[in-house]
Amino acid sequence: MKMNTEGDTNGNMDDIMQKQINEWFDKEDRVLPILKELIRFRSVNPPGNEHSLAVFICEWLADRGFDVTVQRVEEGRSNIIANFGCSGHIGMILNGHLDVVPAAGEWRYPPFEATLENGKIYGRGTADMKGGIAAMMAAAEFISTFRLAGSKKLSLVFVCDEESGNKGMRRYVADRITADAAIIGEPTQLEIHTGHRGFMNIKITAYGISCHSSHPENGINAIYIMSDIIQNLKKYQEHLKSRKDKYLGNATISVGTIKGGIKVNIVPDECTIEMERRLLPGETREEIINELKTWINCSEEVIEIETLPELKASGSKPDSVLVRDLSLLIQKSFGKAPMVKAFPAGCEASFFTEELNIPAVIFGPGSLEQAHRSDEWVCEKQLRKAAKIYSGISLKYTK
Ligand SMILES: [Zn+2]
Structure with a gap:
């Protein structure tokens, strides 16, 4: 799939891009097969054991032309960093966490298999947040079919230990990465959440x-x-x-x-x-x-x-350029402007906004109400929509 950029206005380019994204994701289900694989890994924190999941994702992205690094954080625990594109600068970071909380309580569905029933996918981590990661990987696969000269890099950053001490993210920010923007795929029901306590x-x-x-x-x-x-x-x-x-x-x-x-x-x-x-x-x-x-x-x-080491608040505001760009894209894609508000829980957006000075928002499929509960689920339609938006915004920020 190639895009001819010459002679196009931005509006036309956006329309062509939109059409190609829709065709790609509507032709076949690209996200659910990935999510099924991710749910099988018992990256339950404690103790985490995210390494084998990190290796799986790395190999998957390497097969699609990404330049991948498994970043060891401690024994059995790793981050993955996968970059795509030729220039040195990162235009967009798509971020998520690899760990999930234990599958406590009574479950009707097996927690470590993704079970699809009536449009909902059940399993530990479907909402928080392997659903977000699967949508980001599907977007990455779509992007890898584009070969735009002079593009900025797209960087996928999936970290360990979000559910306890943020050891993975603390290791990642130690390298002082710079980028134009970051999206954290925590469950927001496809609303844009800016900032958190x-x-x-x-x-x-x-x-x-x-x-x-x-x-x-x-x-x-x-x-x-x-x-x-x-x-x-x-x-x-x-x-x-x-x-x-x-x-x-x-x-x-x-x-x-x-x-x-x-x-x-x-x-x-x-x-x-x-x-x-x-x-x-x-x-x-x-x-x-x-x-x-x-x-x-x-x-x-x-x-x-x-x-214990604190998690800083993120002061990112709803009037940022990133929020505007993402809102416009969502409105164009789904015909309705998204709700923009603060994220009600804590998350790792503050590592980007406060430690690295990278504009960041939280945007992902699934609801926080499902997180950490038995029979956790995510809506299949939301997964596909998230993958489309991650694709569109990543193309915009890496062209
Ligand atoms: Zn989470």
Whole structure:
């Protein structure tokens, strides 16, 4: 398939391109066969084991002319980076994650087979987000049939460990890649989602002195220390309601677990809480810990604060060029402008927008409501539509 670009206006070119994309994807089902293969790999996190899936995708893309790299992250865990096109610069990154959450709960359908029934495909990861990856691979196959001289590169980046510590993405951004734009294929029901809140997990341990409960005055009760801290955290939670981003809503803090004491007749010497702080763009780890210390208002000698690496918020806005281009393409393809709003959960878009300064949006098939549930599904029609849009936008950004 070749495109003659001479003498065409942009509008004509877009129309020809659109026609070719539609013909390619309507002639036969290009996405479902790929998704079926992907669902078979049990890349369940923990522990992940994404390496064999990464190798499968690499070989598949190499067969279609992509320049592929399996990037080892740790034992049994890898990213894949597959580039297509001749010049050095990357015009578009299509990104997804290879891991899925465990297939917990009761399932009517086998979780590691993609079962098609009444237009829905069931299986673990169909929505979050092997469906998105399959649509991106199908788009990549379509693009590989084009040979435009002087085109920018299309880069497919599929990473491990999105569902826990983002180790794959942290490794990927360490190479400081630059590109014109990126699309993250998390499930958005084909709406365009721009930006998301980040989060940080925080653990506080209060230390006291244990003694027999018949003379509690001889000890220091760690649960009492923690009880004061929790009251102050409730005030902090109220205070955060006023820290708002126009698109993303407000920052929050929420205590999720509490553990303390071993026996009713011992004054406890240790009490631990775990909490989650949802972050807005620009909030840094250091600032948050300092602010937290001020609010809990407790002597640092009796407490310990631990945090896991945070996921930053993405501040990408609905008025960007990328959102405009994608909206126009969707409107042209399906006759209706897409909804544009913030992504309600956390995802890895912030690694592109905040760490690499690459404009990024979240756009993919399936619904977040299906994610992490039993009998997870994605609509077959949405898969095909996603593949068409990924194809169109990738051609636009790599021509
Ligand atoms: Zn996901």
